[in-house]
Amino acid sequence: MENANLLAIAKEFGSPVYVYDSEKIVSQYERLTSAFKQVKHVKLNYAVKALSNLAILKLMNSLGAGLDTVSIQEVKLGLLAGVEPTNIIFTPNGVSLKEIEKVSEMGVQINIDNLSILEQFGTKHPDVPVCIRINPHVMAGGNSKISVGHIDSKFGISIHQIPHILRIVENTGMNINGIHMHTGSDILDIDVFLYASEILFETAKNFKNLDFIDFGSGFKVPYKEGDIETNIEEFGEKLTKRFNDFCKEYGKELTLGFEPGKFLVSEAGYFLAEVNVVKQTTSTVFAGIDSGFNHLIRPMFYDSYHEIINISNPKGRERFYSIVGYICETDTFATNRRILEITEGDILAFKNAGAYCFSMASNYNSRFRPAEVLWHNNEAHLIRKRETFEDLTKNQVGVDIFNKVEVSAS
Numbered sequence: 171m172e173n174a175n176l177l178a179i180a181k182e183f184g185s186p187v188y189v190y191d192s193e194k195i196v197s198q199y200e201r202l203t204s205a206f207k208q209v210k211h212v213k214l215n216y217a218v219k220a221l222s223n224l225a226i227l228k229l230m231n232s233l234g235a236g237l238d239t240v241s242i243q244e245v246k247l248g249l250l251a252g253v254e255p256t257n258i259i260f261t262p263n264g265v266s267l268k269e270i271e272k273v274s275e276m277g278v279q280i281n282i283d284n285l286s287i288l289e290q291f292g293t294k295h296p297d298v299p300v301c302i303r304i305n306p307h308v309m310a311g312g313n314s315k316i317s318v319g320h321i322d323s324k325f326g327i328s329i330h331q332i333p334h335i336l337r338i339v340e341n342t343g344m345n346i347n348g349i350h351m352h353t354g355s356d357i358l359d360i361d362v363f364l365y366a367s368e369i370l371f372e373t374a375k376n377f378k379n380l381d382f383i384d385f386g387s388g389f390k391v392p393y394k395e396g397d398i399e400t401n402i403e404e405f406g407e408k409l410t411k412r413f414n415d416f417c418k419e420y421g422k423e424l425t426l427g428f429e430p431g432k433f434l435v436s437e438a439g440y441f442l443a444e445v446n447v448v449k450q451t452t453s454t455v456f457a458g459i460d461s462g463f464n465h466l467i468r469p470m471f472y473d474s475y476h477e478i479i480n481i482s483n484p485k486g487r488e489r490f491y492s493i494v495g496y497i498c499e500t501d502t503f504a505t506n507r508r509i510l511e512i513t514e515g516d517i518l519a520f521k522n523a524g525a526y527c528f529s530m531a532s533n534y535n536s537r538f539r540p541a542e543v544l545w546h547n548n549e550a551h552l553i554r555k556r557e558t559f560e561d562l563t564k565n566q567v568g569v570d571i572f573n574k575v576e577v578s579a580s
């Protein structure tokens with residue numbers, strides 16, 4: 171997207187605002203599917219939690235993607251967007267048997283990640299095919315907050331518990347139709363992924379009625395210049411070969427599944443905020459914006475890096491700034507960054523703001539969540555209104571309790 175378009179959007183819709191470029195989402199989708207074009211059946215299930223706006227879900231549906239969901243509410247959003255239940259997989263962690271049963275009744279593929287629920291679900295519904303989430307105990311990337319495959323992880327059923335899984339399957343007569351893993355975001359190394367895949371293939375041999383193997387996600391996208399990016403093309407080539415060989419060995423053309431979130435939407439997103447104040451201190455120059463970690467928590471939560479550019483002053487010279495928010499807490503987006511000279515009122519654009527940004531936004535400090543705009547066919551479409559004061563109060567009830575304050579006479 172051109173900076174001029176972003177600037178126009180900030181003018182028209184106000185700030186702060188999230189902007190998503192549909193073209194980038196489409197090209198990432200096509201990149202991933204074409205890397206696996208030599209596999210007969212491929213299914214990409216978009217991980218809804220990355221960015222769950224209905225317009226985005228409709229876009230994914232139009233591309234032919236399914237959805238990967240982690241709550242019954244995400245399933246309902248998918249259905250509302252017109253996605254067929256058979257195109258949705260439910261991969262929750264730590265949710266109740268009741269919720270899983272409800273989602274299953276909607277016709278959605280269930281993916282179970284613990285033995286207790288597997289046994290209970292299989293006992294009650296032996297006819298419903300179930301996918302199981304395996305923990306291959308492979309570390310992905312270096313950040314323990316986003317790696318979910320390690321030994322202490324709460325996700326998945328350990329590969330060391332395969333005998334127990336098999337016993338449950340045999341005792342209940344249930345049918346396992348899929349094997350799944352998701353080792354976490356930011357896989358740095360294709361070889362690590364391929365290694366984990368071997369564990370999945372080994373596991374798959376234990377189940378005779380599989381329809382698919384789901385390799386989860388974890389594709390890394392660049393956040394700044396020089397960042398390592400998963401080489402999807404090379405990865406596609408290597409896994410395709412291995413997958414097709416496995417299918418031969420297994421005796422059936424299985425479906426190869428992935429559940430990318432970040433890969434599809436991260437780079438398509440921009441977060442625009444206005445500079446309220448430029449503040450010099452003894453050690454730095456702060457630019458304080460009309461937003462905070464209530465709207466974009468990743469830098470404070472994951473130490474993530476988001477490139478920030480000043481789109482209001484393209485001809486300015488570069489100076490050093492720390493970009494901070496307006497939340498009454500330490501709320502730093504960037505420290506000591508080279509940015510085109512900032513004047514109060516300028517619009518800053520944060521890149522890679524498509525995944526886990528709006529979807530993690532809150533009302534902390536009683537601020538409104540921002541608007542969302544989709545840039546599609548060279549036009550800006552508002553896809554979520556900015557919240558209003560009414561949104562902050564609409565669910566608050568019982569406030570009459572203190573209408574009559576009785577002050578005791580003294």
Ligand SMILES: *Cc1c(COP(=O)(O)O)cnc(C)c1O
Nearest residue numbers: 217352355387388429430431432
């Ligand atoms: C979050 C999640 C994903 C998506 O991960 P990305 O790193 O955004 O691609 C995929 N599968 C499951 C089970 C998830 O929880």
